[in-house]
Amino acid sequence: MTELEHYISSYFGVAQPEDLNAISQFFRQETLKKGDFFLETGKGCNKLSFIQSGMLRIYLQTEDKEVTQWISTKGYFVTDLAGFVFEAPARWTIQALSDVELFTINRSDYVKIGQLIPKWNELEKLFIARCFVILEDRIFTHLSMTAEERYNFFFENNKELFNQVPLQYIASMLGMTPETFSRIRKKQLNG
Amino acid sequence: MTELEHYISSYFGVAQPEDLNAISQFFRQETLKKGDFFLETGKGCNKLSFIQSGMLRIYLQTEDKEVTQWISTKGYFVTDLAGFVFEAPARWTIQALSDVELFTINRSDYVKIGQLIPKWNELEKLFIARCFVILEDRIFTHLSMTAEERYNFFFENNKELFNQVPLQYIASMLGMTPETFSRIRKKQLNG
DNA sequence: AATGGCTCTTGACAAATGTCAAGAAATAAA
DNA sequence: TTTATTTCTTGACATTTGTCAAGAGCCATT
Numbered sequence: 197m198t199e200l201e202h203y204i205s206s207y208f209g210v211a212q213p214e215d216l217n218a219i220s221q222f223f224r225q226e227t228l229k230k231g232d233f234f235l236e237t238g239k240g241c242n243k244l245s246f247i248q249s250g251m252l253r254i255y256l257q258t259e260d261k262e263v264t265q266w267i268s269t270k271g272y273f274v275t276d277l278a279g280f281v282f283e284a285p286a287r288w289t290i291q292a293l294s295d296v297e298l299f300t301i302n303r304s305d306y307v308k309i310g311q312l313i314p315k316w317n318e319l320e321k322l323f324i325a326r327c328f329v330i331l332e333d334r335i336f337t338h339l340s341m342t343a344e345e346r347y348n349f350f351f352e353n354n355k356e357l358f359n360q361v362p363l364q365y366i367a368s369m370l371g372m373t374p375e376t377f378s379r380i381r382k383k384q385l386n387g
Numbered sequence: 388m389t390e391l392e393h394y395i396s397s398y399f400g401v402a403q404p405e406d407l408n409a410i411s412q413f414f415r416q417e418t419l420k421k422g423d424f425f426l427e428t429g430k431g432c433n434k435l436s437f438i439q440s441g442m443l444r445i446y447l448q449t450e451d452k453e454v455t456q457w458i459s460t461k462g463y464f465v466t467d468l469a470g471f472v473f474e475a476p477a478r479w480t481i482q483a484l485s486d487v488e489l490f491t492i493n494r495s496d497y498v499k500i501g502q503l504i505p506k507w508n509e510l511e512k513l514f515i516a517r518c519f520v521i522l523e524d525r526i527f528t529h530l531s532m533t534a535e536e537r538y539n540f541f542f543e544n545n546k547e548l549f550n551q552v553p554l555q556y557i558a559s560m561l562g563m564t565p566e567t568f569s570r571i572r573k574k575q576l577n578g
Numbered sequence: 579a580a581t582g583g584c585t586c587t588t589g590a591c592a593a594a595t596g597t598c599a600a601g602a603a604a605t606a607a608a
Numbered sequence: 609t610t611t612a613t614t615t616c617t618t619g620a621c622a623t624t625t626g627t628c629a630a631g632a633g634c635c636a637t638t
Contacts, residue, residue, distance in 0.1 A: 553614085553615065565615085565617090566617080
């Protein structure tokens with residue numbers, strides 16, 4: 197099984213080798229240089245990618261600040277769901293934090309998967325439902341935890357990220373300023 | 388078109404009257420008294436309902452506090468997605484804030500819709516994707532707004548809720564204490 | 579090694595939000 | 609209506625988090 201097939205299998209639960217192979221044929225390899233944009237707010241997003249290596253930051257520039265929504269790393273998929281599924285203008289700007297290797301599929305090929313694999317729509321549904329549940333959890337952390345608790349919770353589950361990306365982005369994605377993040381960090385390292 | 392058919396049509400985009408009718412046949416009417424539990428954390432959730440009248444609160448009791456995740460009102464659907472789709476133990480407790488009338492479908496009947504309507508899985512996918520996008524927005528409010536801004540944003544879009552449910556629940560669902568909520572409220576009414 | 583540009587840390591202070599306790603107001607129960 | 613219960617508001621104060629400004633550390637380029 198190729199790495200791509202492994203991702204598809206684990207995210208969508210596709211089991212048949214021939215199906216996996218057929219699906220993976222639709223993807224093409226693509227690379228981004230550090231700083232390149234995968235997507236910009238307001239533009240069309242007609243692709244979905246799996247990250248083979250590197251990291252991407254999903255964010256939005258508002259009037260007064262830049263809000264990082266998520267950082268996607270190896271093994272994750274990346275797209276603007278509203279853009280990809282509903283052909284709406286992209287909500288997020290997505291930029292490479294490092295050189296990035298991707299497996300990318302475009303919308304028209306993606307649609308073909310549904311025609312090829314009868315169960316695809318259901319697998320996709322289950323996939324998006326899992327994503328929904330993850331967001332539910334994330335909202336819950338904001339309703340129930342302090343900045344420090346969110347820091348610890350995220351750190352426990354994403355230790356490796358802390359020495360790979362600028363910390364200010366992690367701070368933003370946890371809903372706090374870089375200064376607060378830095379102080380909590382100091383406290384956790386010393387205490 | 389019945390009220391139920393209207394909901395199904397607007398949420399799932401089912402267009403054919405005969406399909407709508409077939410789907411709506413699977414639903415049964417159900418009522419809850421104020422205070423009754425639609426679902427309790429940890430139990431199985433094998434039903435999904437549309438709210439014909441009344442309000443339900445979706446929340447979770449933690450060690451030290453009760454966190455309201457959402458309040459569902461007329462026209463909305465209600466379920467524990469992880470429980471309903473993945474047959475996982477329910478994450479949320481769902482309780483009637485008032486007497487409630489529901490249209491309810493159970494999981495086994497729900498599955499039958501998929502067999503009846505070829506496009507169902509796709510419509511469902513789109514439906515859940517829309518829910519996902521709504522949660523993305525909600526997370527964004529927590530990353531980018533103060534308590535006061537979240538209050539105003541929510542108030543503008545849900546004025547009617549403010550004189551229908553205990554405000555402490557709205558406070559919790561916006562991620563602030565009842566006291567903070569009350570002070571912001573005063574400020575907005577006076578200023 | 580020196581330069582420049584980011585990024586992170588720190589301090590001092592300000593603002594926002596939480597906590598606790600009391601009482602007022604609203605709602606439900608009798 | 610009266611009483612009881614819950615919910616909301618308010619004040620005083622504590623804590624958390626944000627803001628601003630300066631400087632330290634780090635990294636890449638020269």
